[in-house]
Amino acid sequence: MRAHEAxxxxxxxxxxxxxxxxxxxxVNALVPQLWSGTARKVDGVLEVGGVLxxxxxxxxxSPAYVLDEVDFRARAAAFxxxxxxxxxxxxxxxxxxxxxxxxxxxxGLFLDVCSGGELAVAIRAQVPPQRIGFHxxxxxxxxxxxxxxLGVGRIIVDSVHEIERLAAITRELGRTARVLIRVTAGVExxxxxxxxxxxxxxxxxxxxxxxxxxxxxxxIAGVPGLELxxxxxxxxxxxxxxxxxxxxxxxxxxxxxxxxxxxxLEMPEMDLGGGFGIAYTTQDDPSDPAQLAxxxxxxxxxxxxxxxxxVPRLSIEPGRAIVGPAMCTVYxxxxxKAVELDAGPGVTSVRTYVSVDxxxxxxxxxxxxxxxxxxxxxxxxSEAPALLSRIVGKHCExxxxxxxxxxxxxxxxxxxxxxxxxxxxxxxxxASNYNHAARPPVIVVKDGSSAVAVRRETIDxxxxxxxDPAAGMED
Ligand code: LLP
Numbered sequence: 001m002r003a004h005e006a007x008x009x010x011x012x013x014x015x016x017x018x019x020x021x022x023x024x025x026x027v028n029a030l031v032p033q034l035w036s037g038t039a040r041k042v043d044g045v046l047e048v049g050g051v052l053x054x055x056x057x058x059x060x061x062s063p064a065y066v067l068d069e070v071d072f073r074a075r076a077a078a079f080x081x082x083x084x085x086x087x088x089x090x091x092x093x094x095x096x097x098x099x100x101x102x103x104x105x106x107x108g109l110f111l112d113v114c115s116g117g118e119l120a121v122a123i124r125a126q127v128p129p130q131r132i133g134f135h136x137x138x139x140x141x142x143x144x145x146x147x148x149x150l151g152v153g154r155i156i157v158d159s160v161h162e163i164e165r166l167a168a169i170t171r172e173l174g175r176t177a178r179v180l181i182r183v184t185a186g187v188e189x190x191x192x193x194x195x196x197x198x199x200x201x202x203x204x205x206x207x208x209x210x211x212x213x214x215x216x217x218x219x220i221a222g223v224p225g226l227e228l229x230x231x232x233x234x235x236x237x238x239x240x241x242x243x244x245x246x247x248x249x250x251x252x253x254x255x256x257x258x259x260x261x262x263x264x265l266e267m268p269e270m271d272l273g274g275g276f277g278i279a280y281t282t283q284d285d286p287s288d289p290a291q292l293a294x295x296x297x298x299x300x301x302x303x304x305x306x307x308x309x310x311v312p313r314l315s316i317e318p319g320r321a322i323v324g325p326a327m328c329t330v331y332x333x334x335x336x337k338a339v340e341l342d343a344g345p346g347v348t349s350v351r352t353y354v355s356v357d358x359x360x361x362x363x364x365x366x367x368x369x370x371x372x373x374x375x376x377x378x379x380x381x382s383e384a385p386a387l388l389s390r391i392v393g394k395h396c397e398x399x400x401x402x403x404x405x406x407x408x409x410x411x412x413x414x415x416x417x418x419x420x421x422x423x424x425x426x427x428x429x430x431a432s433n434y435n436h437a438a439r440p441p442v443i444v445v446k447d448g449s450s451a452v453a454v455r456r457e458t459i460d461x462x463x464x465x466x467x468d469p470a471a472g473m474e475d
Contacts, residue, residue: 015341015349017388017405018372020283027377027386027409033279034374034421036068036326038445044381046330046419049445053330053378053417056450060443062332062417063358065428067453069446072100072326072424076107079318082289085297089133091274091319092118094425097442099453100323101125110153112274112317116143119152129153133271133317135182137203145169148177156232156271158182158205163219163226170225177225180232180271181206183213185251189236189244191277191284196247204234208255217259228265230312231256234273237320240286242295245272249299257307267312272296274317278324280422281372286321320425327424329363329440330378331356331402333416334394352389354412359393360400361437363420363427373403379417382409391418395435428454436462 024031028044039048046053049068056066079088089112090104096118102125104111111127113119114135122132129150136143137158144162147155148169157163157179170177184200184207206213213231220228233252235244252270259265277286296314304311335355343349365371375391387410391403403420412418431439438457443450 015343015351015388020281021388021405021407022282023386023388023407027407028381030376031282031374034281034325036071036328036421037074038068038070039328039421041381044377044379046328046376046378046417048328049450050448051445051450053419056443056445057330057332057417059450060441060452061456062330063356063362063440064330064456065327065362065423065440065442065454066330066419067100067327067424067442067444069103069444072323073103073107075322075326076104076109079289079316079322080108082293083314083316085314086293087313087315089271089315089317090322091317092122093429094319095323095327095427095429095442096121097454098125099444101127105131110315112319116140116146119143119147119150123150133180133315137182137205141165141169145173148173148175151175154178154180154229156180156182157216157220160216160219163216163223166226167223170223175225176227178227178229179220180230180269181213181216181220181228182232182234183208183252183255185233185235185248187233187235187244187248187251189239189275191238192240194235194239194244194247196244205232208251213255214258214262217263217265221263221265228267230267230269230271231259232271232273234317235275237275238277238284239275240277240284242287242292242299245296246299248272249296250303253300253303253307253309256312257309260309266310269315270300270312271315271317272300274319274321276316276318276321278320278422278425281374283372289318289321324422324425327427327442328419328421329358329423329427330417330419331358331391333412333414333418335414336412352387352408352410352412354389354391354408354418355394356391356402356418357394358437358440359395359402360397361393361395361432361434362440363402363423364430364432365426366401366404367397367399368430373406373420373422375403375406375408375418375420377409377412377416378419382411384409384411386410387412391420395437397434433457433462438462 182205184205386407441456442454
């Protein structure tokens with residue numbers, strides 16, 4: 001029995017979502033800023049890249065990540081154009097596969113990787129090594145050797161141990177490595193807020209305020225195999241304004257000038273990191289890349305002028321802002337449950353739990369970060385009144401929530417498809433096999449066609465990892 005049929009629709013209105021969530025005028029309509037550029041509804045059915053998701057699921061199964069190629073390329077190109085005086089590194093940690101790595105290069109971007117695994121994807125995709133930046137607070141000696149041997153464009157060093165390792169590796173291989181120093185500027189930015197403090201309590205980077213970052217520059221200057229390109233600062237995620245960047249850039253430029261004066265190194269570059277926000281719900285209002293470019297350029301240029309140093313060549317590392325909105329996840333509804341809540345004496349309200357065929361294994365962000373998402377009924381038009389619903393997964397955990405609160409038509413039923421926008425960043429890349437879930441495929445859609453970019457995992461894929469230990473033990 002469906003919730004509205006049971007006459008609960010009215011009572012359900014007393015279940016409150018977050019204060020900002022409003023019942024939409026038309027529950028079938030898409031909110032454009034949440035979706036990739038080619039997404040639209042055709043007679044109530046979601047179409048992305050000219051492909052109806054009903055057809056897509058018939059062909060490729062559910063759940064599936066749907067990647068809008070035109071949208072991804074457009075966002076990459078928008079950063080490339082807006083930041084034309086910068087080098088733009090796509091942050092592969094947000095989502096990386098060989099197809100995306102190729103698009104990144106074709107769109108004139110560089111690629112930021114942060115593990116040997118991501119480096120392997122880049123190399124498989126034939127990304128020129130000099131277009132790769134290599135991050136990480138604990139790169140292994142093996143990863144560092146590989147990076148130096150390949151001749152990656154820049155290694156962002158993060159510790160004294162790493163400087164020592166790179167000194168040994170470059171000596172042994174007779175090679176030079178180009179490096180940036182990851183610094184912590186004492187700025188932490190999240191969404192609309194940033195916190196500027198004197199001390200940094202985190203694992204990344206060398207502190208500017210303690211003098212560690214200056215000391216790192218001195219050490220690197222003494223290693224013949226290392227060429228110091230500049231400083232690198234990344235202040236956070238989902239940032240919507242440039243205030244945090246401004247404070248960080250001032251502090252980083254002060255150090256840049258100090259290194260020039262005291263160590264005698266003129267560093268040609270500076271990296272301001274990533275973290276540019278996207279819209280997950282109607283609450284989010286991200287900046288346009290062109291506006292950001294103007295603001296960041298002005299901040300650095302003014303500060304460099306004030307300090308009497310040449311303006312370094314700037315780079316940025318957007319991940320989420322390029323791939324996040326370019327993907328959505330399509331799920332099939334399996335069960336719908338109207339759960340009565342005790343809302344106080346004499347008042348009963350109902351929360352509608354809509355269970356889908358995926359969950360925290362394909363999107364951990366809701367459970368891990370309390371992230372907000374949106375959703376739409378993707379397989380048909382509905383005239384049923386909207387009900388505040390909670391979309392949950394199929395995993396053995398009560399916190400397995402995909403979308404905490406969303407208005408869906410009150411007649412959502414098993415077999416319906418739901419689509420969640422904005423899942424391109426940190427969903428497939430953080431996916432797990434919890435409960436031996438096979439991770440969903442990434443399907444590229446473009447001009448009315450769909451094709452697999454990352455295939456669906458199978459239970460055989462997972463079972464292939466199981467080995468009988470008795471067979472490996474000596475008698
Ligand atoms: N550069 C550096 C050095 C980073 O550490 C990061 C993200 C980026 C660039 C890209 O940031 P983006 O533009 O994608 O925000 N798993 C979390 C996000 C972790 C971000 C880690 N570093 C999430 O799902 O929100």
